[in-house]
Structures are given as structure tokens and as C-alpha cells.
Amino acid sequence: MNQASRQMVSQPNKPESAQGLDLSVDLAPSNPHHLRLANPVMIASGTFGYDGYGRGITEDMDLGQLGAVVPKTVTRLPLEGNPEPRWYPQSYREAWDAGDLLFLNAIGLTNPGIEAALRDVTPGWSRWNATVLFSFASDSVEQFGQMAAMAHQGTGFQGIELNLSCPNVEDGSLFGYSASLTAQAVAAVRANTDLPILAKLAPNVPNITEIAHAAVDAGADALTICNTIPAMRIDTQSRQPVLGNITGGLSGPGLRPISLALVHQVSNEVDVPIIGVGGIFSGEDAAEYILAGASAVQIGSANLVGLSAPWRILSELQDWMRRSGDFSLKELIGGTRQGTDV
Numbered sequence: 001m002n003q004a005s006r007q008m009v010s011q012p013n014k015p016e017s018a019q020g021l022d023l024s025v026d027l028a029p030s031n032p033h034h035l036r037l038a039n040p041v042m043i044a045s046g047t048f049g050y051d052g053y054g055r056g057i058t059e060d061m062d063l064g065q066l067g068a069v070v071p072k073t074v075t076r077l078p079l080e081g082n083p084e085p086r087w088y089p090q091s092y093r094e095a096w097d098a099g100d101l102l103f104l105n106a107i108g109l110t111n112p113g114i115e116a117a118l119r120d121v122t123p124g125w126s127r128w129n130a131t132v133l134f135s136f137a138s139d140s141v142e143q144f145g146q147m148a149a150m151a152h153q154g155t156g157f158q159g160i161e162l163n164l165s166c167p168n169v170e171d172g173s174l175f176g177y178s179a180s181l182t183a184q185a186v187a188a189v190r191a192n193t194d195l196p197i198l199a200k201l202a203p204n205v206p207n208i209t210e211i212a213h214a215a216v217d218a219g220a221d222a223l224t225i226c227n228t229i230p231a232m233r234i235d236t237q238s239r240q241p242v243l244g245n246i247t248g249g250l251s252g253p254g255l256r257p258i259s260l261a262l263v264h265q266v267s268n269e270v271d272v273p274i275i276g277v278g279g280i281f282s283g284e285d286a287a288e289y290i291l292a293g294a295s296a297v298q299i300g301s302a303n304l305v306g307l308s309a310p311w312r313i314l315s316e317l318q319d320w321m322r323r324s325g326d327f328s329l330k331e332l333i334g335g336t337r338q339g340t341d342v
């Protein structure tokens with residue numbers, strides 16, 4: 001796709017000006033393509049429909065009304081994923097209703113591989129009339145570059161989200177745990193595409209600011225904070241871990257205050273837009289992230305409690321803004337940093 005047509009598709013198809021509210025945001029203001037969203041509410045990778053690629057999303061769920069969609073991460077080769085059980089609790093909806101809010105998953109990046117994804121899957125995303133980001137992960141710096149070159153030729157999306165919570169084949173450590181590996185991965189992608197790049201960071205690192213700086217200096221246009229945090233639970237009756245993979249990632253409400261603190265910390269330090277993710281289940285949860293410094297938010301586990309969550313959360317955020325007399329999203333971003341120019 002050439003630059004002009006990329007620019008055309010990256011324009012939001014439905015500007016959000018409902019009743020005087022300006023929710024628009026550009027997640028790549030320094031990139032020639034920009035990444036202009038009509039509003040800040042996005043769907044997080046791996047939680048779009050029941051399979052991460054939209055299964056269960058019905059015609060009446062208009063994806064064009066949302067800020068953007070990030071389908072599930074793809075890898076260089078197809079992956080089958082981890083042994084069952086991959087979810088705990090088995091039904092996030094029943095767990096939510098019962099007040100059990102510790103959501104774990106160990107899906108293991110089940111995906112068809114980048115070649116099949118770009119050939120058979122992503123072209124269909126154009127029909128959604130929505131802004132879509134292509135998420136990929138890799139196990140080597142070189143392969144990050146190769147996958148970026150392949151993605152650059154792809155259609156159906158306007159930007160890339162790098163899932164850095166994946167192990168590097170050389171030493172098994174996660175890219176997102178190291179400033180140096182993060183920088184190398186982002187630089188390899190930047191060298192092969194001029195598409196907007198969001199670098200998605202891991203939460204459990206000693207110094208996220210250092211990693212955030214490394215990603216930005218290597219060419220990331222924005223930072224997504226954060227992925228799930230490693231966790232496990234044990235069934236005391238069977239005395240076995242509840243996940244087939246033994247450990248998995250914690251998501252949901254338990255992650256929210258952790259991710260919120262990281263967003264707040266990083267937004268005080270770096271000068272690129274931040275997308276806050278973790279435990280957002282209501283418009284007020286989204287508002288918390290925006291006040292902490294996020295320019296946009298991604299909805300994850302809430303989709304698995306109910307697939308219409310992002311539309312409800314957007315509407316609740318709009319209601320919250322009207323009630324509080326705030327009509328511009330841009331003026332709300334980083335609102336806890338009183339007296340600073342944000």
C-alpha cells in the first residue's frame with residue numbers, strides 16, 4: 001500500500017463529535033502517516049472476540065465506532081498454543097458475576113503464522129471500516145525485522161503493535177525485560193517500515209522508564225502499557241496448578257492499579273502517546289488511565305466478560321466527561337499532573 005492510501009485509511013471514518021465532545025487523538029503525531037483515532041477506546045490484542053480475531057463479534061457491533069482494534073499477535077510460524085486448560089476461571093463472565101476477579105490465561109499465542117495471516121486474514125479487516133493495528137511477536141531481532149518487512153506489504157491495517165512479552169531465542173529472556181533487546185527489536189522494525197509502531201511493554205520490570213526510553217529512542221511512535229503479569233493459582237482440591245502451562249498471565253481488575261502506576265510513571269518521562277491497558281471495565285476506569293497520562297486505552301478481559309464492553313465503556317467515558325464538564329480528551333490527558341503543561 002502506498003503512503004497516500006495509507007494516509008487515507010488512517011483517517012477516522014466517524015469523527016467523534018457527539019454532543020460537543022472532542023475525543024479524537026493522534027497516536028503517532030510525529031509519523032508521516034499519523035494514527036488518528038476518532039476516540040481513545042481500543043480493543044486489546046488477544047481479546048477481540050473469543051479467538052482474538054473477532055469470533056463472536058456480530059454485525060451490530062460497529063467496529064468503526066471504536067478508536068481501534070488490535071487483533072491477536074501473530075508469530076513468524078504458526079503456533080498451536082499451550083496445553084489446556086488455558087483459562088482460569090474457565091468462564092470470565094461467570095467469574096465476574098461471582099466476584100472472582102483474578103483472571104489468568106496461558107493461551108500461548110495460538111496463531112496461523114504471519115504468511116497465512118497476511119494472505120488470508122488481514123485483507124478482510126478492511127471491511128470493518130475501522131482503524132486496525134497488526135500485532136506481532138518474534139523470537140529474534142533479525143526476525144522482528146523480517147516480519148516488519150512482510151507486514152509493510154500487508155493490507156487491512158494502519159499500524160503495528162509489537163508484543164515484546166515474548167522470549168528471545170538466544171537466551172530465553174523476554175524482549176520486554178531488557179532495554180537493550182527492546183531497542184534492538186524496535187530498531188529492526190523501524191528499519192523495515194514507516195508504519196506507526198506501538199511498543200507494548202511488560203509490567204514486571206525493575207525500571208520501566210529505562211525500557212520506555214529505549215523503545216522511543218529506537219523509533220516507537222507510542223507505548224502500550226501493559227501486557228499481563230506472570231501469575232499462577234493452585235486448585236487446593238486436586239493440588240494442581242489451574243493452568244496446563246502451570247503459569248500464565250494475570251489480567252483484569254487486579255492488574256489495573258499496577259498498570260496505572262506504570263502509565264503515570266512513564267508518561268512523566270517520555271514524550272510519545274501512551275495507551276493504557278489493564279483491568280478497564282468501565283468508563284471511569286478509562287478516565288483514570290487518561291488522568292494518569294494515557295492518550296488512549298485498550299479493553300481486554302472485559303471483552304471476555306461481554307463482547308460489547310468497548311462500546312459500553314466508550315459511552316460511559318462520554319457520560320463521565322459530560323458530567324464533569326470536560327469536553328476535550330486532549331485536555332484531560334495527564335490531568336493528575338496539575339500545573340504542568342500537558
Ligand SMILES: Cc1cc2nc3c(=O)[nH]c(=O)nc-3n(C[C@H](O)[C@H](O)[C@H](O)COP(=O)(O)O)c2cc1C
Pocket residue numbers: 044045046047052072073105107109135163200226227228250251252253255277278279280298299300301302
Ligand atoms: C485471553 C487473552 C489473550 C491475550 N493475548 C494477547 C496477545 O496475543 N498479544 C498481546 O499483546 N496481548 C495479549 N493479551 C494481553 C492483553 O492484550 C492485555 O494487555 C492484558 O490482558 C491486560 O488487559 P486487561 O486487564 O484489560 O485484560 C491477552 C490477554 C488475554 C486475557
